[in-house]
Amino acid sequence: GEDVEQSLFLSVREGDSSVINCTYTDSSSTYLYWYKQEPGAGLQLLTYIFSNMDMKQDQRLTVLLNKKDKHLSLRIADTQTGDSAIYFCADLSGGSYIPTFGRGTSLIVHP
Amino acid sequence: DVKVTQSSRYLVKRTGEKVFLECVQDMDHENMFWYRQDPGLGLRLIYFSYDVKMKEKGDIPEGYSVSREKKERFSLILESASTNQTSMYLCASRPSGGGEQYFGPGTRLTVT
Numbered sequence: 001g002e003d004v005e006q007s008l009f010l011s012v013r014e015g016d017s018s019v020i021n022c023t024y025t026d027s028s029s030t031y032l033y034w035y036k037q038e039p040g041a042g043l044q045l046l047t048y049i050f051s052n053m054d055m056k057q058d059q060r061l062t063v064l065l066n067k068k069d070k071h072l073s074l075r076i077a078d079t080q081t082g083d084s085a086i087y088f089c090a091d092l093s094g095g096s097y098i099p100t101f102g103r104g105t106s107l108i109v110h111p
Numbered sequence: 112d113v114k115v116t117q118s119s120r121y122l123v124k125r126t127g128e129k130v131f132l133e134c135v136q137d138m139d140h141e142n143m144f145w146y147r148q149d150p151g152l153g154l155r156l157i158y159f160s161y162d163v164k165m166k167e168k169g170d171i172p173e174g175y176s177v178s179r180e181k182k183e184r185f186s187l188i189l190e191s192a193s194t195n196q197t198s199m200y201l202c203a204s205r206p207s208g209g210g211e212q213y214f215g216p217g218t219r220l221t222v223t
Contacts, residue, residue, distance in 0.1 A: 031210065041216060041217060042115075042216040043203075043214040048211065088154075090212075092209055092212075098144075103153045
């Protein structure tokens, strides 16, 4: 079946850029998502990209998609302590109702 | 700006009780989902609904049932709560063609 892989942890210094990576196996993915989850809360949709795009920028967030390598990344510019959270990527295949989620990357921002 | 709401943030129930978790969305989405989230296990899909009165089992439906009588509301029912159903429950909704999938704030259920 489909699989979405993320590294478990990322530690960055406040003010630096963070890059969270995700790989997926399904070549028929149509939508790819990034979510943020703070402790005790639900998942907040940060951004999503349609599979015919290779980049999307939204303020401090930049999403890059390499379809050939099935690689998705989320770059957070000028990372702040409020960005500390778990970040999930997910993909949705064409014709499917069910997105596949990665296990989440815990981003730790230290001063 | 609230899009997906869940009836309770925290809930404590006793073993054997019947438990109802309610989810309401105001975006006229066709698809709705119930997940549970446990440390080390990620998000696991319990049930989803692709339209009113339609439901499909997800990966872990045992011990749960669902109801979707109206488009905006998707209910998760624990017929007889057990301690292994202690978890964070997350509801989500999305348009039928894909696109933005929004989650509710979650319900932390403890079964004692």
